[in-house]
Amino acid sequence: MTRPYNFSAGPAILPEEVLQQAASEMLDWHGSGMGVMEMSHRGKEFISIYQQTEADLRELLAVPAHFKILFMQGGGLAENAIVPLNLSRGVSADFVVTGSWSQKSQKEARRYCSVNIAASNEADGHTSLPEPAQWKLSAKPSYVHICSNETIHGVEFHELPDLKALGCDAPLVIDFSSHVASRPVDWSRVGLAFGGAQKNLGPAGVTLVVVREDLLGHALPACPSAFDYKIVADNQSMYNTPPTYSIYIAGLTFAWLKRQTENGLTGIAAMEQRNLAKARLLYGAIDSSAFYFNKVAPHCRSRMNVPFFLRDESRNDAFLAGAASHGLLQLKGHKSVGGMRASIYNAMPIEGVQALVAYMREFERTQS
């Protein structure tokens, strides 16, 4: 059976090998007599799954030893509160607004501290990235928050800002939900990174937090214990019952990532090569056409989320119906932006993007 290509922005496509393995182990994991969903999180079987998952992620993302890896719940939206509850010390935080997600983050943080908008691309409809040299950072923010890939607007930081070079000692917080594991991370520039798993890591219901150890232990009194990073870290993410099955699927995805090779590279480096090739192919097709267009400035276009528009929007429904009949699913753009959006995460093979591009050309030809 050939499965359709699923361009959903998240929850999103998973590698077929991962789903097949999960199905085959559903009633009995490695001869334990239990499926993974049925295991005590304190038993040796799940502990071994957890430890392998964490170790594989640390290796894949080259997470330094002085960062803790946490598996939490609530997704990016919950982290919008959990980060200031843990890091703001009730004082202040700086935000760079580049799209819907960073906008939501700064709004939620106002519950816990004062907020300074250091820069915003709102004036151009979230289609550019403000140059770090132009950011108006405050004197002593508790942290500086960016969304390193805006899922809805398709804007990506291709280089993380170097806050020290900007004269700022505060830790950088990145919401990397929708491009985590698609490219390496320069941890020397990061204090904390968080991301929901449901784009590039696994199923919805588990949130990855990678946090520098020195930032732990400063939660506000109002922070629920289950979301206090220090408590979570001290308990290996098992202060409360973790979302065991979601962690297991993330672990299968990490093992799949480790097996990937491209041009002599492996793991995340290999994925980055493939993601570059997919993005070039799709943006190239859009840019070379008079029928489709993308609004984002070329130097900050997302490799993961590609919003695009038909110049004649009256053909949108026909485009989507034709796409579905060609096995190209979930291409409708976010309601706040309109048009189309193709999310081309790690698990989307180049063949899926080739099929999309071929369909786009065919649709253009038949409609012209």
Place this chain on the structure above:
Amino acid sequence: MTRPYNFSAGPAILPEEVLQQAASEMLDWHGSGMGVMEMSHRGKEFISIYQQTEADLRELLAVPAHFKILFMQGGGLAENAIVPLNLSRGVSADFVVTGSWSQKSQKEARRYCSVNIAASNEADGHTSLPEPAQWKLSAKPSYVHICSNETIHGVEFHELPDLKALGCDAPLVIDFSSHVASRPVDWSRVGLAFGGAQKNLGPAGVTLVVVREDLLGHALPACPSAFDYKIVADNQSMYNTPPTYSIYIAGLTFAWLKRQTENGLTGIAAMEQRNLAKARLLYGAIDSSAFYFNKVAPHCRSRMNVPFFLRDESRNDAFLAGAASHGLLQLKGHKSVGGMRASIYNAMPIEGVQALVAYMREFERTQS
């Protein structure tokens, strides 16, 4: 293949039919070309799963129309904070302490409001239930909290307290994590009920909250938006991306529950009959033996979680090793209580309890 019997306290055994269906639909749900993990939570496919899941739960538990059903994240431990964040109004709450879980709940609530311990069974090691008529309720608590089944100590309320009859107008909050769906709920006595799914409903990672509508809309300013019951209710549990796969498995479990019949009864009423039969069999075996014992007062013994002890504790390891070799898994008691614990949730068939009782008798005979 006969699977072993898994007595884990949670995450716990799931019905084989549920796991088989999940495995068979892993790569393609109902011809959609997507597995459930890969579906957008806003797409028509997942919306249909969600709506059926909620409707089935409402029918099974006979939840009245003026209660909202929410699917959240963070488990019971997170709810220990989320409940007072939403219900306390920063004033006060009363707690009845009957074991580890209600103890944790009252400790966490102190972050948000003042706490009155209306009653406690700590003096007898959490082996009884304080009579409601003896509770020292405060004058105007924002709510009264009980844990209606203590997973660790094996103490269960077989009748919910009638606060109105005690002269108290406050809503009753019940943590029903470990016996939800094992018996009917008298909603006329309840303001809010919450429970992690990983005992009787499905996998870890989704938390069920059933809340009376008039209690919504009073969250403290420090309450994260993702955990504000009104926001969650107004967005049909999709303010943040819900734990879609966990909800799907819970839905399969609800469909399984609806198919169950016993003595002409169906659904939860059928389950209650089976659970009564399982509990009678196991407690009967313990009480009729001089080799094993249970410490809990008979009128408040849990039907779901049965802690028991060998009079000669030096034989514990041998008991557990023998059990495992008989396909009886996860019987070790919680570290805070010691001894053994058999969790006999809905998905545990009577045959599993029969096998446990047969093994207990055999072990006693060979060791005497």
